[in-house]
Amino acid sequence: MEKPRKGITLMDFLHSQKDVVEEEKCGVESESGIEIAKIEEKEEKGIEEKETPRIYSVQEVTRYIRQRLDEDEVLRDIYIKGELSNLSQPTSGHLYFTLKDESSELPCVMFREQNRGLKFVPEDGMSVIVRGHISVYERRGKYQLYVDEIQEEGIGALYRAFEQLKKKLKDEGLFDVVYKKLIPSFPRRIGIITSPTSAAIRDMLKITKKRFPHVHILLAPVAVQGEGASSQIVNAIQLMNRYSAEREKIDVLILGRGGGSIEELWAFNEECVAREIFSSPIPVISAVGHETDFTIADFVADKRAATPSEAAELVVPDKREIEKNLSSLELRMRQNVFKAVEYYRKQLKSIEKSVLFRKPTERINQYRQTVDELKRNMVAEITHLVTLQRKSVQALTGKLDALSPLAILERGYSICSKLPEGKIVRSVKEISVGDALKVLFTDGDAISEVKAKSAKKQ
Amino acid sequence: MEEGEEITFEDAMKRLEEIVETLGEGNLSLEDSLKRFQEGMELCKICNKKLDEAEYKVEKLMEKEGGELSVEGFEVKE
Incomplete structure (x- = not known):
């Protein structure tokens, strides 16, 4: 064991009374156990005096051992390499076998719930790596490995490499949320990197076309498994970024393939692919496999879709939803502006009043x-x-x-003027006998002749 | 606001949502309300127009010998 515990042997256990009492307190929890403990406490008082060692039932000891094993950090989750033997699968569906190497054997059980998902048929003699925890089957007092996963050994190596790379890149910060780029919600140009003949590309094109038929899709065909797949993927990511920089902007990349075994998905676990995804200026959605398969690409990508179909749904909005959204926005806007107008109308009215x-x-x-x-x-x-x-x-x-002189005429005076010159006569000396005179009355005139004249004596 | 051709659908939707919000708050003068409303209606038109412009294109992007980009049509083989 890597972390040897300060072990308590069974003998130590049986002999050390204090330890036992303490262990009992924190250890045994089942009802029957507590009852027994109580009974024994009473007995102990008498026994202690005589310093007789305490006697345990087989069940108690077995249970104690089981608890010690269950608590152990190393045994709790452990990978063990060995060869399969004595495989049997009764009608219960549980799988029983022994894992062995040259010198030791380890009995194992893999319950039906776990072995249902096995991607291969286990056979006697197969070299495998199993993962599980070690505990005790109390009825038989037998320790055994409770198996969660079995991998063929070659795959086990891949699995280790996967875990190592995952840890390395994680420690470097390549999975950090701060580096995750935002996936645009209305992409105009989408780059898809996958096999051009796969079901994955068919699914993605079908879904994008159905949901949002307004996108330009660029497919960079690559091999998604086998020799050279990873370098083709790296090239494709670079190519997409070149296109985006030199020609038209690509809003998002989808890197994907259908599900497969860990070997088939291996290209997506390669360090070069992970680093290229990380350094891609265009945000990347990883879409590898079915729900449960995680790859390094998934961790480093800006967004992970469980499947290519999910990536397609995630990358383009649903046109019908948008249209619904748009018309509801329009309606709300109309209502709001109507409200505003009504508000001002009311205010105007109240001012008028x-x-x-x-x-x-x-x-x-x-x-x-x-x-x-x-x-x-x-x-x-x-x-x-x-x-x-x-x-x-x-x-x-x-x-x-x-x-006026005319008024004088009215009073009976008349005005006399000498013809023909018409000069008004003021003195008798101005006229001679025989002269023609014009006499002016208030209501007319008359012409007269001077017959005689006499002057007043002064 | 920018010219209708320049604004992206995403931005148009965002702006539209903003307008609806501000109008809903009711703190605007009548002139501003009407101005926003007009802008909003314009945005609705732009968005709808963009949605109607059904343009779906699938192409294949590859690299020619010598590193030149090559783009050609792509048909899915059923």
């Missing part, structure tokens, strides 16, 4: 009335003024009339 908004109109009406009044007053003022002015004009006209 508010006193603040009504007062200005009232004020305007008042001003309107004031303006009317002022206008009326103004017109009245002006009319009054005009009347006054007119009166004074009339008065002045009257005065003017009174001063």
Whole structure:
């Protein structure tokens, strides 16, 4: 054993009373065990005094051994190499055999649940590596290996290599979440690296076409198993990245193949493939095998799909879902903008109704009335003024009339002018007998002749 | 916003979701609401148009001797 425990032999066990009591406390847990322990505690008091060794039942000891084995770190999960012999599989379906090498034998059992998934038929004489835990079959007091997995030995070597590389790359951080690139949700160009004749490519094309028929798919044909597969895969990843850089952008790569044995999937466990996936600027989805097969590629890829079909579903969105999503967004947007408009409409209405908004109109009406009044007053003022002015004009006209010479004629005076020149005669000296005179009356005139003249004595 | 031809479907959807959210919050002025709405409707149109442009193409990418990229049509053999 790699980690030898500070072993307690059966003899030690039987002789060391204190140890036993302590072990009993933490060890035996089944009801019957506890009952026995209680009974024995009573007995012990008497026995102890006489320092007689304690007596155990076979069951107790067997159970104790079993517990010790079950607790053991090494035995709990162990890989053992050996040759199959004494294979038998009764109708229960459990598989019984002995694992042996030149010097030792180990009885093994593999229950039906575990052996159902075996990828090969075990035969006597086959060199294998088994994985399981060692425990005790209490009824027979027999320790045996409870087997979880069996691998043919050649495969066992691959398995070890797988585990070693996995650990190495993990320690280097190649699987770290921080390095995982985001897979775009609406890729326009998808690179698929797989065998061009496989069911995997048929499935992927069928699914992408059905879900989202708007993508450009570039297939880099490679051998996915056998000699040279890994270097072809590495080349294909580089080729895709070159295409993406030099021509059109590739949004995501799918690297995949259908399920197979560990040997068939080996290319996906090669270090060069893992490193190329890690350093690819285009995000990579690994899609190797069926649900349960994990490869190194799966760990290092930006996303792992269990199968190529799943990768195809994962890489492109469902068109119908998008359309549904889109129309619901449109509906929500319409409702939201309608709500906004309604909100503002309501606000506008309440503003219109508010006193603040009504007062200005009232004020305007008042001003309107004031303006009317002022206008009326103004017109009245002006009319009054005009009347006054007119009166004074009339008065002045009257005065003017009174001063007019024509008014004198009305009072009985007449004006005499000498013809033909029409010069008004102011003195008798200005006329001679025989002169023609024009006499002006208030209502007409007459022509007369001077018959005689006499001057007043002064 | 960029020209319709430039925006990717993904970005258009993202922007559309944003618009619906902001409109739903109701903190926008009426002008902004209507502006967003108009932009949203434009985006819906773009998205639908992109969805309708059914263009499905499968090609084979290989490397020629000398390292040149070679792209040719690929048909699945049933």
